[in-house]
Amino acid sequence: MRGGLYTxxxxxxxxxxxxxxxxxxxxxxxxxxxxxxxxxATWFYAVVVFVEEPRLQRQFGDSYEAYRRSVPRWLxxxxxxxxxx
Numbered sequence: 018m019r020g021g022l023y024t025x026x027x028x029x030x031x032x033x034x035x036x037x038x039x040x041x042x043x044x045x046x047x048x049x050x051x052x053x054x055x056x057x058a059t060w061f062y063a064v065v066v067f068v069e070e071p072r073l074q075r076q077f078g079d080s081y082e083a084y085r086r087s088v089p090r091w092l093x094x095x096x097x098x099x100x101x102x
Contacts, residue, residue: 026093027085031061065090 022029038054041047073081088096 022093024088024096027088027090028061028065029093031065032091032093035061 026032035054035058038050038057042050042054070085077084
């Protein structure tokens, strides 16, 4: 069962941190912060795709696969009524 922010996106904490970094880039207009945001985004992607998701797949099997199919990794979207929670 999923709930809260995990209904809309599989990685809400990573999305929140990256969103805050983008806010800092906009606020400070700093090229070095753009580079830092790119490094952080690359790190998040690598950790999620190569470490976390394979571990979760091994641990939870088919139920995690169903969750992966129904909830996006990065870009939040409103769940449809036909999705099972």
